[in-house]
Amino acid sequence: MSRQDDSADGPEQLALIRESVRKAKAPKAKPRTWRGAALAKELPVARVLVDKGVLHLDRYFEYAVPQELDAEAQPGVRVRVRFGAGSKNVRDGRREGGGLIDGFLVERVAEAEYQGPLAALAQVVSPEPVLDAELLGLTRAVADRYAGSLADVVQLAVPPRHARAEARTFPPAAEPPAAPEPGSWARYERGAELIGALASGGAPRAVWTALPGPEWAGEIALAVRAALASGRGALVVVPTVRLAARVDAALEAELGPGRHALLTADAGQQKRYAEWLAVRRGSVRAVVGTRAAMFAPVRDLGLVVVWDDGDAHHSDDHAPFPHVREVLELRAARERCAFLLGSLSCTVEAAQLVRSGWAGAVAAPRDEVRRAAPRVRTVGDQDLARDEAARAARLPSVAWDVAREALRSGPVLIQVPRRGYVPRLACQTCRAPARCRRCAGPLEAREASGALACGWCGREEGAWQCAECGGVRLRAQVVGARRTAEELGRAFPAVPVRTSGREQVLDTVSTAPALVVSTPGAEPVAEGGYAAALLLDGWAMLGRPDLRAGEEALRRWITASSLVRSQEAGGTVVIVAEPTLRPVQALVRWDPTGHALRELADRAELAFPPVSRMAAVSGTPRAVADFLRAVELPGDAEVLGPVPVPDTAPGGARRPGAPPPGEHWQRALVRVPPGSGTALAHALKQAQAARMARTRGGVEPVRVRVDPPDIG
Incomplete structure (x- = not known):
């Protein structure tokens, strides 16, 4: 090649040479790594919901996705990550340290919001995507509505894993069935x-x-x-x-x-x-x-x-x-x-x-x-007072006659409102509840020996005396299923008596004549329906100090009465309760909807749920007071109370959510009108999260429950 040719191509060749030199001097791109291990090339950051149901940790945590886990680490799968106490970054899971904890991979993104080094996913427990976007959205909505943590709701929504079940193959869904007739x-x-x-x-x-x-x-x-x-x-x-x-x-x-x-x-x-x-x-x-x-x-x-x-x-x-x-x-x-x-x-x-x-x-x-429902008859307090037959097996004459007639054609259901032998005892004279002299707990008659003993501390009471009137005789305020079965066995010696309750719940009974004594919710189904039903001690359910007492009593009565044959087939229900009370009248007319509408009107006048939204805040008096001072409630919120929290429910059983033994708690109710429920839940959640974050400093805990079932 001549010099002239070389000079002619010189500018282009020089440009190529300079580009080659620049590329040679530029540092070569290195793959993204974490502590020497390669990360996923695409979407190398995973956002994880850790299985920690505490409000101040109710957020997603970021982790690096190692390349070897890239294929399996998909949104919705179960993972294990490092998560532990220590410095802020360690507690946030953003640096190596802490123990392994379960979680769910929520999403993968290209860049992390956190600017420091990320800890890596430790393990993909299973490639099964059990928490998809729809389920995640639902659980988040439920957590927000009830002022709870997302992790707690997800734990309720996704059952525990079983590897053998995941290995199964399932057939495809069948073709849709034909549309049915009404x-x-x-x-x-x-x-x-x-x-x-x-x-x-x-x-x-x-x-x-x-x-x-x-x-x-x-x-x-x-x-x-x-x-x-x-x-x-x-x-x-x-x-x-x-x-x-x-x-x-x-x-x-x-x-x-x-x-x-x-x-x-x-x-x-x-x-x-x-x-x-x-x-x-x-x-x-x-x-x-x-x-x-x-x-x-x-x-x-x-x-x-x-x-x-x-x-x-x-x-x-x-x-x-x-x-x-x-x-x-x-x-x-x-x-x-x-x-x-x-x-x-x-x-x-x-x-x-x-x-x-x-x-x-x-x-x-x-x-x-009217064609489907049984006939309903009532026996009030005045009828019982005049009825000598009510002393035998606690059955008034009306119920006695109905049961005797019904036993000729089938079984008879007897509903009693309590479980056990004699759950509650009271003074025969003044009817004051019998209490333990040591701890004021309810006294009970032990089934084996009949001796009196405290239902809380277990101490036996040898010589009980009423603290109100000095009486020494006791009466059963509510007699349980077993005691009722014994009394009926003596009253109807030729008829078999069966019980259905906590220890043994019967699913069905035959059409043969029998007396079936059951607690509410445990009533077995009789083939062809019961010939009659006796609803005893109706006052016990109506007398509960609860806003829902009437509604709940009617629900239990209707559930039992629905198992009785229709009036056309001779089915009869006898309820021992005051006939003039609203729930009793609703049962007689078989009008639960009318009863609910009247209850709703009463609730509206008092601004009680469901017309309003309500939340309960429980804890020691100091804790409740501190919480109510700290929470930023909506402007239309109203605080009711606080009042003492009872340790036990009616009947002596320990109330769910009761304070720990030895502690005296109070409860305040926070009420807001319709439309402010979301704001109330958000405010309670923020205040509770702030308190839980300071728990190590000795802050007393409080319990927050949105829409409490018991506000009586």
Whole structure:
């Protein structure tokens, strides 16, 4: 090549040479590492919800994603991370240190908000994405509503892992069933319309007052089938395992085997998790279960059903104490699906849903109610005072005659309001409660020896004397199921007597004549229905110092009476309670909805829930006072109290959430009008988080509960 040619190409060659030199001198890009280990190339930062249910740690923590975990570390999976006490960064999980703790990977991002070094994910426990975006949003909404931590709600929503269950393969979902005919829903006004709307893909909201009898389980199954026929899923939540078994059998009869899942806590960890996975993976589209099933990850949810929302089992015993009805209302609004609240009775909250227009009423006409319900007779205090027969087996003449006549054609149900032998004792003269002289606890008669002993400290009382009047004779304020069974056995010596209660709950009884003594909620189902039912000691349930005493008593009476044959078939119910009281009259007329509406009107006058939102703050007097001074309540909030917190519930049992032994607590109620509930929950959560962050400094804890079930 000549010099001339070289000079001609010189500028271009020089530019290439300079670029080559610049690239050679520039530092080579190194892969992102953490302590020498390579990180994921894309989205190397994971945000993790750690399994720490404390409010001041209710946020996501950032961790680096090692390259070897890149494929498995996907949103929703379970992980293990370093998390421990120490410096601020260590406590935040942003530096190496602390012990391993479980958590859920919520999302992956390209850049961390924290500017310092991040600790790395220690382990992906399972590649199964159990906390998807929909479930995460629901649990966050529940945590915000109840002023609780997200980790606590997720723990309620996602069952414990079982590796063998995850290894299973599940068949694909079956084809949708054919749309059903209205069937027994035709007995209700707007019942056929409800089934048609579900089958066509609609999202109706209904409060359903079911007719007495066993048909309610089959009617729920029919509604589920209608939702499945539209290509959507359905979720049914009932209060107890016994009721779940009834709906389970009804669903299998309506849909066929293998087309729904049963989620109950007593199923065992492996079976429960396997059923839950079948729902999450879309193998089944219908679910029935107890309380924890309210979070079941049903695909394309089209219908949520809650049965008997007044049952206390629907309120979770673990923080933040969500109620099934409220959670399913949230799901219906978030997922735009149908909502069905059904019960034999009617709660004030259900009446409020109808009154506000959020849901419509589905009920039977009065002539249909009279045809299905049994005859109800009452025995008041004046009748008992004049009735010598009431001294034998505590049965007034009316109840005695009804039971004797009914035993000719079938079993007779006797409902007693307490468990045990003689739960409560009082002075025969002045009826003052019998108390222990040492600790003031309730005295009880021990079943084996009959000796008096304290229900709190266990100390026996040899020579009891009433502190009020000096009397030495005792009477049973409420006689339990076993004692009642003994008395009835003596009164009807030729008739078998069976009991159903805490120690042994019967599911069913035959059509043979028998006396079945049961506590509320444990009543077995009789084949063909009971010939009669006797509801004893009605005053005991009505006399509870609780805002819901009347509503709860009516619910329990109607539940038991619904197991009795119709009036046309000779079924009769006798209730021993004052006939003029509102709940008793509602039972006689079989009008639970009217009772709920009148209770709602009374609550509105007093600004009590559900017309208002309320929260309870409990603790030592100093702790409650400090909390109320620190919390920034909404401007329209009203503080009621504080007042002393009783250690025991009526009957001597220790009250759930009672203060520790030896401590005297107080409780204040905070009330806000409609529309301020979210602001109240946020304020309480912020104040509680601030206190918990200072717990190490000796700050006394307080308990905060939004929508407390007991405000009496």
